[in-house]
Amino acid sequence: MAASDKSTAGDSVTRRMLLDATTQIMLEEGYAGATSRRVAARAGVKPALVHYYFPNMDELYLAVFREGAQVNLDRQQEALASDQPLHALWDEASEPSGARLLMEFMALANHRKAIRSEIALWAERWRDAQITALDRILHDHGAADDWRTPAVVSVLMA
Numbered sequence: 145m146a147a148s149d150k151s152t153a154g155d156s157v158t159r160r161m162l163l164d165a166t167t168q169i170m171l172e173e174g175y176a177g178a179t180s181r182r183v184a185a186r187a188g189v190k191p192a193l194v195h196y197y198f199p200n201m202d203e204l205y206l207a208v209f210r211e212g213a214q215v216n217l218d219r220q221q222e223a224l225a226s227d228q229p230l231h232a233l234w235d236e237a238s239e240p241s242g243a244r245l246l247m248e249f250m251a252l253a254n255h256r257k258a259i260r261s262e263i264a265l266w267a268e269r270w271r272d273a274q275i276t277a278l279d280r281i282l283h284d285h286g287a288a289d290d291w292r293t294p295a296v297v298s299v300l301m302a
Contacts, residue, residue: 163208
């Protein structure tokens, strides 16, 4: 049975515990500390359950990364839809809470091609959404025709 076919409440609770345990270990000890045995121990389950839900560690790392990336993309969208989108976007981009975990994933990406590809994919999604919103914002303020293009503003903000 594929991980996506698991639908019982117990399965989703166990999967959630594994994701949370992986995140905690990565934050406390770095990505190298997040082994299947340590994740299982932190989650309070048998090690075989890690591989039941995630066939390999890359799948577990990817699930943790994707979840965090989606949260960040949602926050970005909320910031860009606010009354003061540039200020809200700046505040969101300056928030240090996810920086440690992102740095762990970037370090992991040096050794795992799948992680590197996923980071690049999400960075592109984030940048595209930001440029689209900034284009609208700059146009609404009559600034879209000069040097302050969305792409330039996006790079400056980054």
